[in-house]
Amino acid sequence: MQSTARSFKDNVDTALADPNLQDSLSKLKVGFSERRRQAAERLPEFEALRDRARDIKNHALANLDFYLEEFERKVTALGGHVHWAPTADDARRIIADLCRSIGARTVAKSKSMVAEEIGLNEHLEALGIAPIETDLGEYIIQLRHEPPSHIIAPAVHLTKDQVADTFLEHHSKLGFTRRLTERNDLVAEARAVLRQKFLDADVGLTGANFLVAETGSSMLVTNEGNADLSNTLPRMHIVLASIEKVIPTLEDAAVLLRVLARSATGQESSAYTTLNTGPKRPGDLDGPEQYHVVILDNGRSSVLGTEMQDMLRCIRCGACMNHCPVYGAIGGHAYGWVYPGPIGAVLTPQLLGVEEAANLPNASTFCGRCESVCPVRIPLPGLMRHWREREFERHLTPKAIRQGLALWGFMARRPRLYRRMTALANRLLALLGRAEGRYRTLPLAGGWTRFRDFPAPPAGGTFHAQWRRRKP
Amino acid sequence: MALFVTCLVDLFRPSVGFAAVKLLEEAGCTVEVPPLQVCCGQPAYNSGDRATTRAIAAQVVEAFDGYDAVVAPSGSCAGMLTHHYPSLFEDDPAMQARAKNLADRSHELTSFLVDVLGMTKVAARYDGVATYHDSCSGLRELGVKQQPRRLLASVEGLELREMTSPEVCCGFGGTFCVKYPEISNAMVGEKSADIAAAGADTLLAGDLGCLMNMAGKLQREGRAVRVRHVAEVLAGLGDEAPIGEPGGSRR
Numbered sequence A: 001m002q003s004t005a006r007s008f009k010d011n012v013d014t015a016l017a018d019p020n021l022q023d024s025l026s027k028l029k030v031g032f033s034e035r036r037r038q039a040a041e042r043l044p045e046f047e048a049l050r051d052r053a054r055d056i057k058n059h060a061l062a063n064l065d066f067y068l069e070e071f072e073r074k075v076t077a078l079g080g081h082v083h084w085a086p087t088a089d090d091a092r093r094i095i096a097d098l099c100r101s102i103g104a105r106t107v108a109k110s111k112s113m114v115a116e117e118i119g120l121n122e123h124l125e126a127l128g129i130a131p132i133e134t135d136l137g138e139y140i141i142q143l144r145h146e147p148p149s150h151i152i153a154p155a156v157h158l159t160k161d162q163v164a165d166t167f168l169e170h171h172s173k174l175g176f177t178r179r180l181t182e183r184n185d186l187v188a189e190a191r192a193v194l195r196q197k198f199l200d201a202d203v204g205l206t207g208a209n210f211l212v213a214e215t216g217s218s219m220l221v222t223n224e225g226n227a228d229l230s231n232t233l234p235r236m237h238i239v240l241a242s243i244e245k246v247i248p249t250l251e252d253a254a255v256l257l258r259v260l261a262r263s264a265t266g267q268e269s270s271a272y273t274t275l276n277t278g279p280k281r282p283g284d285l286d287g288p289e290q291y292h293v294v295i296l297d298n299g300r301s302s303v304l305g306t307e308m309q310d311m312l313r314c315i316r317c318g319a320c321m322n323h324c325p326v327y328g329a330i331g332g333h334a335y336g337w338v339y340p341g342p343i344g345a346v347l348t349p350q351l352l353g354v355e356e357a358a359n360l361p362n363a364s365t366f367c368g369r370c371e372s373v374c375p376v377r378i379p380l381p382g383l384m385r386h387w388r389e390r391e392f393e394r395h396l397t398p399k400a401i402r403q404g405l406a407l408w409g410f411m412a413r414r415p416r417l418y419r420r421m422t423a424l425a426n427r428l429l430a431l432l433g434r435a436e437g438r439y440r441t442l443p444l445a446g447g448w449t450r451f452r453d454f455p456a457p458p459a460g461g462t463f464h465a466q467w468r469r470r471k472p
Numbered sequence B: 001m002a003l004f005v006t007c008l009v010d011l012f013r014p015s016v017g018f019a020a021v022k023l024l025e026e027a028g029c030t031v032e033v034p035p036l037q038v039c040c041g042q043p044a045y046n047s048g049d050r051a052t053t054r055a056i057a058a059q060v061v062e063a064f065d066g067y068d069a070v071v072a073p074s075g076s077c078a079g080m081l082t083h084h085y086p087s088l089f090e091d092d093p094a095m096q097a098r099a100k101n102l103a104d105r106s107h108e109l110t111s112f113l114v115d116v117l118g119m120t121k122v123a124a125r126y127d128g129v130a131t132y133h134d135s136c137s138g139l140r141e142l143g144v145k146q147q148p149r150r151l152l153a154s155v156e157g158l159e160l161r162e163m164t165s166p167e168v169c170c171g172f173g174g175t176f177c178v179k180y181p182e183i184s185n186a187m188v189g190e191k192s193a194d195i196a197a198a199g200a201d202t203l204l205a206g207d208l209g210c211l212m213n214m215a216g217k218l219q220r221e222g223r224a225v226r227v228r229h230v231a232e233v234l235a236g237l238g239d240e241a242p243i244g245e246p247g248g249s250r251r
Helices: A005-016 A019-042 A046-062 A064-077 A088-101 A113-117 A120-126 A136-143 A160-174 A183-200 A226-232 A250-264 A309-313 A325-330 A341-352 A369-373 A380-393 A399-412 A415-432 A463-470 B007-012 B014-026 B050-063 B075-088 B093-105 B109-116 B136-142 B146-152 B181-197 B208-220 B230-234
Strands: A081-085 A106-109 A130-133 A203-206 A210-212 A217-222 A236-242 A272-276 A290-296 B070-072 B106-108 B125-132 B156-160 B202-205 B226-229
Touching: A005 A325, A005 B181, A019 A046, A019 A250, A019 A325, A046 A064, A046 A250, A046 A309, A064 A081, A064 A290, A081 A088, A088 A120, A088 A203, A088 A236, A088 A290, A106 A120, A106 A183, A106 A226, A113 A120, A113 A236, A120 A130, A130 A136, A136 A160, A136 A183, A160 A183, A183 A226, A203 A226, A210 A250, A217 A226, A217 A250, A226 A272, A309 A341, A325 A341, A325 B181, A341 A369, A341 A380, A369 A380, A369 B136, A399 A415, A399 B050, A415 A463, A415 B007, A463 B007, A463 B014, B007 B014, B007 B208, B014 B109, B014 B226, B014 B230, B050 B075, B050 B093, B070 B075, B070 B109, B075 B093, B075 B106, B075 B136, B093 B106, B106 B109, B109 B146, B109 B230, B125 B146, B125 B230, B146 B156, B146 B230, B181 B208, B202 B208, B202 B230, B208 B226, B226 B230
Parallel strands: A081 A290, A106 A130, A106 A203, A203 A236, A236 A290, B070 B106, B125 B156, B125 B202, B202 B226
Antiparallel strands: A210 A217, A217 A272
8 A cells, every 4th residue: 555654744744634534433433432432441350451462472472483383283273373464565475376376356345454564466467366355444444446545344434324325325335225324224234245256256365363273273253254254255264463462372362352342342252263173184074175374474574572562462352543643533543544543653763764654653742541541551652662762863853843852952951041031931922921821822823823823921020039139 | 859840830820830930849859941941842853853853852952951860740751752752862872871871760640749759748728529631642752650549549638539530631732732622622521421421620730731632622621620630639739720720829
């Protein structure tokens, strides 16, 4: 997927001016966080589970080579194949080769953020292989040629009316000529259209929430059951996952599942939790003849052992974006690439480079709400600050900010000079602002006064000046 | 004990500092204001300038050396001292020990009054309906939530009416509000609507940055809400001109 993270500020302007998006976001902000809060409250051990979830992922990351190789051994023993993809290019090539090896024409896909990360759909289309998104949200945005705007609710930026228009435009040639207005009718129509595509697909491609080393299973949760059709009906099942998805045991998976659904949607459990453990065995009624797991690195292993390793704990629940006031204001597309919100502000600079994604870790107030809800306790603001420090070291911080900081820093380290300067500033601001008590415009503060008044200090001097006078 | 005035209170709202002094003195503390203090360093810290942050932090550690407690009328600045200073000196054990020592002695004002001094009520009167905004660092780093409410409940004439989302960020974020003014505006616009919907005539919070941001937005939108720091109301200084309103200091 082509990144537009560089034009973050333009993306923000577009997002803030989009009434449909703002309408959708106003619902998302209340809904997800309220459901998550209730789910967490209903489970007394939720906070303890978050600690365990964090520890499980930390342990897996500290022994990643061991668990990945263990996973590979198990998959191979089951008759499946593991393919290692160091880069996005490698992953695309491996998947395309697998598809061509059986002359595949269509691929039924269930939602995979890693597939978005490697731009898989565009690549397959260029080779004449049709990828068909089977998750409802993904299907909608595929019809609209849009990227996902949320990692678990890819079409959350759209209103029901926009979906109705999209379906009418694309489904009327299939005989569905009535414009629908009810949610259930829209779902039913998508189901009818997609059902035949499942039956026709040559390859089913799914992501994975977890790769279980102990059993060689890939584990996937959905609320639509589409992944189960994607991985049982076609002849070949390809699982695409990144290296940090591996965990030691099924027992560990149980812990992670308990925090995942609650954090994501407030459900106790997703509607479907599926374990895929190798290809169809003799005697099985159905299942794929071939089972492949493509494991992507794409720069992640370089984070191992660094202070940024915490980002690899992410289990992609989306709670950080559901609770982020910045995401709530601008939506996911403004972030410009696959992963939006706080986790995107941490991952994107790692995966695309800090030059490309310089704005993302800066566009945060560090309010800390993301960290307070993260099921694996990723210190997201701290990781964003890490990127700001890398930017500052490399002189990527905007010049005006650097100069302002340098001036302020110079004074802040000289308390006596600082007192004189602030006393002067205080007197000026108090004097010129005394009639109104505030400023509607102020030199050098346009970013502030464009949208709000700037309070003037009352007359009488700074606190320190007044304190000196008070003292005997 | 020492008062960490904070740079915003020093420059824009001295009455908050005096309110803090009054509350602490009435609780029996001897309050000093170390003259070497300036700013906690957050502008540099949040802009990625670690070297400047360390220099300022070292200066703050020095300025507050030896006091049994350091109290700030700000969750954000207190959080900087307690949660972030020690990590700045990981390569300097001697300095880190001093930073940890300062962190252990530092408190946000309402949390110090309630959690440390055991204060349960204040002798103050304020006629109005107030709503309280939970500033982010105080809430999430220091657990400041019930302390200001508990004390406000004892203020005569004051009714506290909660807004729908008191814990959602107001969009200030230090330099964030001028680096991304459009996003900040969207956030504070939503906060302003939430405040108005609560039907309060007064907005209170424990951090001046957030208060200036929200006051500026409320005033730009022409909403008749008086904005004050919680310390002012608790100390009985509620007759000061509200933030951003004309009228000089009464001292």
